[in-house]
Amino acid sequence: MSLRMALLTLISVEPRSGYDISREFDDVLKFVWHAKPTQVYPELKxxxxxxLLRQRGEGPRGRRPYQITEEGLRTLREWLTTTSADHSQRNETILRSFALWLLPPEDAQAFLREEMEYHRVRLRGMRALKKALDLRRPADRAALLGLEAGIRRLEAMTSWAEWAIDTVATWPHDADDPTR
Structure with missing residues (x-):
C-alpha cells in the first residue's frame, strides 16, 4: 500500500489537515501503516x-484541511478494485525474537514482557476506539473492519508474548556463552 492511498482513504471520510492525519497514524493506524509527518506533508501537496485533493481554507493554528476530489475518489475506488493487496510486512518484534537466543533467558523474558505490555496497552486503546464508533455512519462501519483486525492481531501478539515468556523460562541458562 502506498502512503498516497492511505492519505486518500483517511481524507475520503472527512477533510483533515496534515496534523490530524499524523495523529491518526500514531493513534489508530500504527498497526497497519506508519508514516512520519515529514512524509505526510509533502505527499499531501x-x-x-x-x-486528487484540494485545500479547504485554513483552520485553527494555521492548519490546512484537505478534501478529496471526485478524481481522488475515482483513484481510490480504482485502487480498491483493480490492485491486489501487498501482504508483505515488517515486524521488528518478530525479527528480534529470532535473535533472542543470544541473550540470557531473563533478558529475553524482559524483552517479551515489554512487548506483551505494549500490545496490552494498544489493545485497550483499540477497544476504546471500537466502542466509540457510530455504526450508522458508513465510514465507521468500514472502520469497524479495520479496528477488529487490529484488535485480533493485538490479541494474538499478546497471547504469543505470554507463550514466549513461558517458553523462554524453560531454556537452559548458559552464562558463559549463549552461542554454544
Whole structure:
C-alpha cells in the first residue's frame, strides 16, 4: 500500500489537515501503516497538485484541511478494485525474537514482557476506539473492519508474548556463552 492511498482513504471520510492525519497514524493506524509527518506533508501537496485533493481554507493554528476530489475518489475506488493487496510486512518484534537466543533467558523474558505490555496497552486503546464508533455512519462501519483486525492481531501478539515468556523460562541458562 502506498502512503498516497492511505492519505486518500483517511481524507475520503472527512477533510483533515496534515496534523490530524499524523495523529491518526500514531493513534489508530500504527498497526497497519506508519508514516512520519515529514512524509505526510509533502505527499499531501503532491496529491493536491495532481488534483486528487484540494485545500479547504485554513483552520485553527494555521492548519490546512484537505478534501478529496471526485478524481481522488475515482483513484481510490480504482485502487480498491483493480490492485491486489501487498501482504508483505515488517515486524521488528518478530525479527528480534529470532535473535533472542543470544541473550540470557531473563533478558529475553524482559524483552517479551515489554512487548506483551505494549500490545496490552494498544489493545485497550483499540477497544476504546471500537466502542466509540457510530455504526450508522458508513465510514465507521468500514472502520469497524479495520479496528477488529487490529484488535485480533493485538490479541494474538499478546497471547504469543505470554507463550514466549513461558517458553523462554524453560531454556537452559548458559552464562558463559549463549552461542554454544
Amino acid at each position: 503532491r496529491l493536491a497538485a495532481e488534483g
